[in-house]
Amino acid sequence: MSNKLDSARQLSVDDQDEKMPTRNTLRYIILGLLAAHPMSGYDIKRAFDRSLATYWNAGNSQIYTTLKTLAERGLVSSEVVYQEDRPNRRVYRLTPAGRAAFDAWLSEPVPPRFTKDEFLTKLFFCGQTSDEAALRHLEAHLEALRAQLADMEWALREYGDRPTRRPRLLEYQMLVRDYKQAILQTDLAMTEQAIARIRARL
Numbered sequence: 001m002s003n004k005l006d007s008a009r010q011l012s013v014d015d016q017d018e019k020m021p022t023r024n025t026l027r028y029i030i031l032g033l034l035a036a037h038p039m040s041g042y043d044i045k046r047a048f049d050r051s052l053a054t055y056w057n058a059g060n061s062q063i064y065t066t067l068k069t070l071a072e073r074g075l076v077s078s079e080v081v082y083q084e085d086r087p088n089r090r091v092y093r094l095t096p097a098g099r100a101a102f103d104a105w106l107s108e109p110v111p112p113r114f115t116k117d118e119f120l121t122k123l124f125f126c127g128q129t130s131d132e133a134a135l136r137h138l139e140a141h142l143e144a145l146r147a148q149l150a151d152m153e154w155a156l157r158e159y160g161d162r163p164t165r166r167p168r169l170l171e172y173q174m175l176v177r178d179y180k181q182a183i184l185q186t187d188l189a190m191t192e193q194a195i196a197r198i199r200a201r202l
Contacts, residue, residue: 026058026066027075031094031102034076036169038093041067050155051173054148054180067092075101131198138195145188152181 033039033047041064048058058066070076075098081089094102119141126134156177164170 024066025056026062027070028102028105029056029058030063030066030070031075031098031105034092034094035099035102036166038091040089040091042089044092050158051177054152054184055176070098074098131202135195135198135202138191138198142188142191142195145184145191149181149184149188152177152184 029052030044033044039047041060044063044067045058045060048056048063052058067076067078071078071092075095076092077095078090078092081091083089119137122137123134126137
């Protein structure tokens with residue numbers, strides 16, 4: 001097991017040498033989803049839309065390109081499931097090497113959380129433009145926050161009370177949801193205060 005983890009850690013280090021953003025965390029997200037159970041590319045995209053969209057985004061092309069890379073590296077395998085009344089499905093599952101790579105990634109320290117945020121960067125320079133321009137950015141940001149919070153509430157209603165065979169896994173998923181909701185609500189309150197201040201000045 002130690003040799004497998006050492007190899008997987010080396011794979012993770014090697015990934016950093018490739019010119020891919022954010023250390024290609026998408027690979028490990030997909031490995032983590034497949035660690036729960038085998039999934040098709042469509043299932044993976046649904047999992048993103050249902051559970052991950054508020055803190056990580058991935059389009060269909062990114063998902064399928066990443067699955068191809070994972071298969072080439074022997075981290076996932078796949079088989080075609082034939083269906084009579086629906087299109088056939090290609091279902092992916094984790095290989096032992098994929099599980100070792102995922103475990104190694106989970107054990108790595110988390111990089112410092114310095115992120116690129118175009119909204120805050122633009123807001124930083126809004127003192128050099130009109131209050132009306134700043135207000136437009138703040139109002140658009142407010143609507144985006146409200147939409148994200150509404151999506152989270154919808155996901156909670158749709159999936160939060162479903163029975164699960166993995167209660168510990170669900171516990172941490174709900175912790176992430178609550179954590180993100182608290183951040184969004186704080187952001188929402190700050191944005192509403194800023195809008196009120198600028199509107200009062202105008």
